[in-house]
Structure formats: structure tokens, C-alpha cells
Amino acid sequence: xxxxxxxxxxxxxxxxxxxxxxxxxxxxxxxxxxxxxxxxxxxxxxxxxxxxxxxxxxxxxxxxxxxxxxxxxxxxxxxxxxxxxxxxxxxxxxxxxxxxxxxxxxxxxxxxxxxxxxxxxxxxxxxxxxxxxxxxxxxxxxxxxxxxxxxxxxxxxxxxxxxxxxxxxxxxxxxxxxxxxxxxxxxxxxxxxxxxxxxxxxxxxxxxxxxxxxxxxxxxxxxxxxxxxxxx
Numbered sequence: 183x184x185x186x187x188x189x190x191x192x193x194x195x196x197x198x199x200x201x202x203x204x205x206x207x208x209x210x211x212x213x214x215x216x217x218x219x220x221x222x223x224x225x226x227x228x229x230x231x232x233x234x235x236x237x238x239x240x241x242x243x244x245x246x247x248x249x250x251x252x253x254x255x256x257x258x259x260x261x262x263x264x265x266x267x268x269x270x271x272x273x274x275x276x277x278x279x280x281x282x283x284x285x286x287x288x289x290x291x292x293x294x295x296x297x298x299x300x301x302x303x304x305x306x307x308x309x310x311x312x313x314x315x316x317x318x319x320x321x322x323x324x325x326x327x328x329x330x331x332x333x334x335x336x337x338x339x340x341x342x343x344x345x346x347x348x349x350x351x352x353x354x355x356x357x358x359x360x361x362x363x364x365x366x367x368x369x370x371x372x373x374x375x376x377x378x379x380x381x382x383x384x385x386x387x388x389x390x391x392x393x394x395x396x397x398x399x400x401x402x403x404x405x406x407x408x409x410x411x412x413x414x
Contacts, residue, residue, distance in 0.1 A: 211368055212273030220252050220277060227254065229397055230341065233407040234258055234312070237339040242307045246331065248296045248324065249314035250274075253281035261286035266306070268292045268299055271368070297323040301331045308332075312341040313402075315379070317370045325383040328410075335414040340380065343402035344392075345373045356401045363401060372401040386413035 219226070227234075238258035246266045247255060251274050259265060265287050269278060275291065282289035294300045296311075297320050309328045315321045328338050346352035356372035364370055381388050390408035397403055 207272055208368070211366065212271055214366075215271070215368055216252055216273040216277060219254065223252070223254055227257070229395055230312070233341055233391070233393070233405075237341060237407060237409065238310060241310070241339075244306060244308075246299075246301070246306050246309045248299075248309065248311040248328070249317070250278060252277040253285075255310065255312060256281055256285045256287055259285070259287055262288065264288040264290065266290045266292065266301070268294060268296055270295050295319075297327065299327045299331055303330055304333045304336075305331055306333065307336045309336070309338045310340070311338075313343060315340070315342050315376050316372070316374060316402075317368055319369070321374065321376065321379050322383070325380060329383055329385060329412065332412045334412055336412045338385070338410045339408075340410070341405065341407040342376045343372065343405045344376050346404040352400065352404060359401055377406050380408075380410055383410075385410035387411045 234255065235258065238255060241259065241263070243260075243262070244264040244266065245259065246268065248268045250256075250265070250267045250269050251271075256265070265282065267278060267282075267289060269275065269291065270293050272293070278291070279289060292300055296314065296318055309332060315324065318324050325338075332338065346356060360371070360373060363372060377390050377392070380390070388408060388410040390406050392404075392406050395403040395405060
């Protein structure tokens with residue numbers, strides 16, 4: 183764990199461009215994913231908008247987002263919000279910066295991995311992520327970091343796709359496509375029980391909604407959305 187700090191400096195900065203061992207940029211997959219999520223941004227937002235509006239509609243003035251990608255969630259932040267963006271994929275950075283400028287978001291870009299967030303203990307009030315825990319090497323480590331950096335009473339708002347129930351056709355499909363899906367989407371797994379992982383980390387309270395999308399991207403149609411809070 184990082185040493186405890188009493189004061190967090192939030193001066194605009196970019197962290198050093200050294201990428202951690204957990205993420206190695208790929209010359210094809212990185213640019214492909216940046217283009218893919220840019221091209222499908224409006225369609226994906228229509229699918230997820232009701233859940234995102236509920237989760238991200240009343241966030242504080244400073245927010246940490248893990249894996250913001252090309253900035254799909256910036257539309258839910260108020261102009262003037264300071265966004266501390268933890269995004270190690272360099273293929274996403276130019277689009278994320280441009281979109282933050284258009285939305286009048288004060289962007290502070292960190293290139294560290296979500297498994298080791300370079301922020302002090304108990305230093306922020308809100309952390310958000312969407313479709314992120316499926317891709318990280320160690321979701322338990324990521325959630326432990328979220329728990330560490332949140333102040334007492336702070337909240338983590340999340341939207342993720344998860345493994346479908348055992349024995350279902352969707353679960354069999356997720357298992358069948360695991361390797362090509364993971365390769366194409368930067369390690370994305372359709373088979374994680376992320377609700378159980380989130381609930382086991384140590385948050386004081388966790389509220390989770392389960393739902394199923396109706397989309398052509400069938401392996402990720404089984405999803406959860408919710409909020410986990412630190413103890414006051």
C-alpha cells in the first residue's frame with residue numbers, strides 16, 4: 183500500500199508515460215479498440231443510458247474514472263468537473279483529451295494501471311468505471327485500490343458485464359468465444375462473477391442491479407450496475 187498522505191494535490195498534471203507490467207499496448211488491438219468504441223459510441227450509449235444516468239448523474243466536482251477509454255462517460259459529467267482519468271492504453275489518449283476539451287472537463291490523465299492507482303489513501307469522494315473490471319489482470323487488486331483511495335463515505339459507481347448463470351445458453355456461448363473475444367478486446371473476459379468480487383472487498387454497503395441487454399454483442403448482454411460505499 184502507498185504511504186498515507188493527509189493532503190492530496192490535485193494540480194493538473196500527467197503522470198510519467200511509463201506503462202506498468204500489467205498492460206502492454208498492442209500495435210493492432212489498441213488502435214482497433216479506440217476506433218471501435220468511437221464508431222459505436224452513440225449506439226452503445228443508447229443501450230446503457232438509463233443505467234449510466236442513474237449512476238453518474240449526481241457526481242461531485244472531482245471524480246476518478248478507471249479505464250475511461252475514449253471518453254464515453256464524459257457526457258454524464260458536469261462542465262468544469264475535474265476528471266482524474268486512469269487510462270494506461272495510449273491509443274485512447276488523443277480521443278479522450280479531445281473529448282474532454284469539447285465537454286469542458288478538466289482532465290488529469292494518469293497512465294498507471296488500475297491495479298496500482300497513484301493517488302493517496304482516502305483522497306477522493308467518487309470513483310467510477312464502466313466495462314472495466316472485465317479487462318484488468320486482477321479485479322480484486324483494482325477494487326482494493328478503489329477502497330483505499332475513497333474517503334469515508336465515498337462511493338464507487340460501476341457498470342460491468344458478468345458471467346451468465348451456469349447452464350444457460352448464454353453461459354455456454356461466453357465459454358465458447360472466450361479466447362477470440364479476449365484477444366480482440368484487450369483481455370476482456372465474459373466469465374467473471376464481478377458482483378461477488380465487489381461485495382467481498384470490504385465496502386460498508388453495496389447496491390447492485392442485474393439486467394440483460396438486448397444487443398448484437400450477445401456475450402456481454404448479462405450485466406450489473408450499482409454503487410459501493412465506504413464506511414463513514
